[in-house]
Structures are given as C-alpha cells and as structure tokens.
Amino acid sequence: MILELADIRIHPGQNAAFEEAIQRGLKTVIHEAKGFQGYKVNRGIENAERYVLQVFWDTLEDHTVGFRQSPAFAEWRAIVGPFFAGAPSVEHFELVAKSA
Template identity: 35%
Template sequence: MITEIVEIRIKSKMQDEFIAGVEKSKELFERSPGFQNLELHRQIEDPEIFLLFINWDSVSHHMDMFRKSPEYQEWRGNVGHFFADTPRLQHSKTQLAY
C-alpha cells in the first residue's frame, strides 16, 4: 500500500464548496482499481490549506490507472476550479505505525 498525499490551497471563501466536491467524488474513487480509502484534513493554522490522503494498492494504481481514467477527469471537474494554485503531490510508504 502507498499513500498519495496532496497539499491543496483552496481559493478564499470556497472551502465548504471544495469539501462538498470531495464528498460528491466519493464514488469515483470507490470504483477505481486499487483504491483503498481517502481522508481529507483541513489545516488549523491556515484553513485554506487541505491535505488529502488517499491509500492505493500501488503508485501505478494512482498514476497509471486513476490519473488516466474518466473518473480522474470527473474528479478534477468537481474540485479543480477551487484550487488557488497547483496542488503539491507526493507518494509515501508507511515505515512505522503505532
């Protein structure tokens, strides 16, 4: 399992609409091969910044399958217009968990 971590700055006063767009996209992720789960976190110090954590079976499931799918295009249509700038994306693999 890998975790996709995306830091997203949302345009001012559009945070609630962004959250609704993520909720609207739930089924897009659920029907995507290799998807495990998703968490959306809102930064306390700067409420315009969100962290999206998505667990996938592999980087390939995210980058090669989901990102090239119609579901990805619909996902971006649901949330992309709320982005204040380009999201910062990275992948991680859990080394320790307690």
C-alpha cells in the first residue's frame, strides 16, 4: 500500500466550507478511483488553515497515473482547489512498520 501525503494550506476563515468540500470530493470523486483504499484528513492545531490529507492507494501508479491523469483529477481540483492558499505539497510513502 502507498500513502499519499498532501500538506494543504487554505485561505483564512474558510475552514467549514473547505471541510465540507474535501469530504464531498473524497466521497464522490476519489472514492471511485482505481486502487483507492481510504483516507484521513487532519486540521492543524497551531495553524487552523493547515490540513494534512492522507490517501491510501494500492500502487503509486494508481495515484500518479490512474487518478492524476484522469478527468476525475480535474473534478477533484474544481471542488477543493478554490480553497487553496497555494499549491499543496504532495509526497508518497511506503509502509516500513506499524503497530498491531
């Protein structure tokens, strides 16, 4: 399994609307993508305009090719993109160890 980690900064005062939009986008767009396994969204405590989105994929290519190069990516960005204060930082990770 691959972890996509996106560090997102939004415009001030948009938390409620962004949280609704990201959940809607995850449930209606990303949820349908090939290789999608699940997600987590966390809001910053020290900086409430910062979010960490974790999306779990079967393979790196499921995200980078199957999703990012599909029309669904444009649909996703149309839902969440207007809230971005800048381009999100996105990296991918593979599991090394975990608790039981």
